[in-house]
Each structure stands twice: as structure tokens, then as C-alpha cells.
Amino acid sequence: MTAWMTDLSPRKTLPRLDESLLTHLPPFSKLEKREIRTILDQATSRRYNEGVAIFDEGAPAERFFMLLDGYVRVVRVTPTGEQVTALHIPAGQLLGIAKAIGRVTYPATAMTATESIVLSWPTRLWDGFVADYDGFATETYKTVGDRMGEIHNRVMEMATQQVEQRVANALLRLINQTGRKVSDGIEIDFPITRQDLSELTATTLHTASRLLSAWEKKGLVQSKRKRIKVLNPHALVVISQPKSDL
DNA sequence: TCATTAAGAGGCG
DNA sequence: CGCCTCTTAATGA
Numbered sequence: 001m002t003a004w005m006t007d008l009s010p011r012k013t014l015p016r017l018d019e020s021l022l023t024h025l026p027p028f029s030k031l032e033k034r035e036i037r038t039i040l041d042q043a044t045s046r047r048y049n050e051g052v053a054i055f056d057e058g059a060p061a062e063r064f065f066m067l068l069d070g071y072v073r074v075v076r077v078t079p080t081g082e083q084v085t086a087l088h089i090p091a092g093q094l095l096g097i098a099k100a101i102g103r104v105t106y107p108a109t110a111m112t113a114t115e116s117i118v119l120s121w122p123t124r125l126w127d128g129f130v131a132d133y134d135g136f137a138t139e140t141y142k143t144v145g146d147r148m149g150e151i152h153n154r155v156m157e158m159a160t161q162q163v164e165q166r167v168a169n170a171l172l173r174l175i176n177q178t179g180r181k182v183s184d185g186i187e188i189d190f191p192i193t194r195q196d197l198s199e200l201t202a203t204t205l206h207t208a209s210r211l212l213s214a215w216e217k218k219g220l221v222q223s224k225r226k227r228i229k230v231l232n233p234h235a236l237v238v239i240s241q242p243k244s245d246l
Numbered sequence: 247t248c249a250t251t252a253a254g255a256g257g258c259g
Numbered sequence: 260c261g262c263c264t265c266t267t268a269a270t271g272a
Contacts, residue, residue: 163247163248193264203249204249204250205265206248206249206251206265206266207249209264210266213265213267225257225258225265247272250271251268251270252269252270253266254265254267256264258261258262
């Protein structure tokens, strides 16, 4: 890493960030141009390559972040060392918002799933943002609630559903939140391996691979290395429903 | 119903 | 080539 990339006063050297970067994003959508200008002038902008950590689980939460472009994987490491992907975050969302959940360290590691552009601010500005900016608090707490809800849903699924249903549900969530419409279906918009999918659903790489192969034969999905496309979402919805025991 | 183990094919840098 | 991703089959909890 060269010195300029870690320089925390890059405002002198970088081009001014445009207000339009934030105006349409939920936490900032209610703000005046003047307020957004102030926020941007305090921000640091940085590009990350695919597959690198933006921050690490357990580290002091010195900054909070807004993902402007790309996708981020939120991962935790179990005591035995295996990675578990908690969720994926698309562009336009805040991350690393430890303060919002009353923490002084990051609760998970954030890895870029694609090349990404990220704004960040020192955590000491957080309370000021919450107090001064209309809608910032409600929108960010909504985000926190949505994420907790999603994780909770998955915990429930682990306990009550079979693997096939969990994987179907995971795929549906992925295309809903991070899907890109293409001519014949919806494609997950970032590279995702069978291993990643198995971590999301608490199964093995092999089972995830077999399920995808089986669904591909039935024409429900199409996949190649690190790419999954859903051709028939409705059929996946059917699979994702717990079988009624007749 | 699934995880585990094993063996290998094929892509990519 | 060496590593990563993915596939498939066999076995058994």
C-alpha cells in the first residue's frame, strides 16, 4: 500500500465528491444539498479490489462506511476456524455501523465480493449524524432491523427446514437483493461459489453443488464457475416451501 | 436425508 | 504447472 492510499486527509488531493452520490440513498435522501456537502467533505473515498477486507471482526470500530458501488460479504469466523457468510450487502447501504448496535468493535468482517467503491467517516461523527440529519437515524435503524430479521429468518430455517429448502430460500434472497435481470432470468450480480452458498445455508459444498446440478437439469437455474442465474424463480419458491406432511 | 470421503475434470493465473 | 472450483459416486450416520 502506498502512502497516499492510507492518508486520512485526502480532501486536498482527490477530486471533490459530487452531491448526487448520496442524494438518492435512503439515509441521506431527506437532506438539503448543503448538509450533503458537509457530509461529503468529511468523507474519505476509497476503491477496494475484489476479495479484500474493508474491516475485520473484533477490530475497533474507528470508521463507518457507505458502499457506493460493488458488493460486500459480511463474514464471521467460528471458533473452529471456518467462515460463515452472514449476508451480502449491495451498493447504497451503510456498513460497519457498530455504533448503531451499541458496539465499539466490528461484529463481523466485511470482505469485498467485487471491486468496490466505499465512503467512510470517523466513528466520532456518528452521534452528530444521528442528531443533526433528518431521516438518517430512522433509515439506518431500519437497515439494522432488516439485516437482523434476515439473519434471524435464516436461523429459523436452519432449525426447521431441510437443506433443499434452505438453499432455495438463499437463492431467492440473493436474486431479490442482489439480482440483475437478464434476458432469460435473474443472475446473482457478483461472483458466488458453491462454497459460499453452502456457508449461507449451513450445508456442505458437495450438497450445494449437487442441488445446483439437479436444478440445472430441470431448467430452474444455470450456473458456471462463480456465476448463478435463476431461470424459474417460481419453481424455487415451490421448492422452498416446507412440505406439508400428508 | 445429509455429511463425509475420495477421486478427478477443467478453468485460470 | 499449481491452485481453485466444481462434479460425481460411494458409504454410512
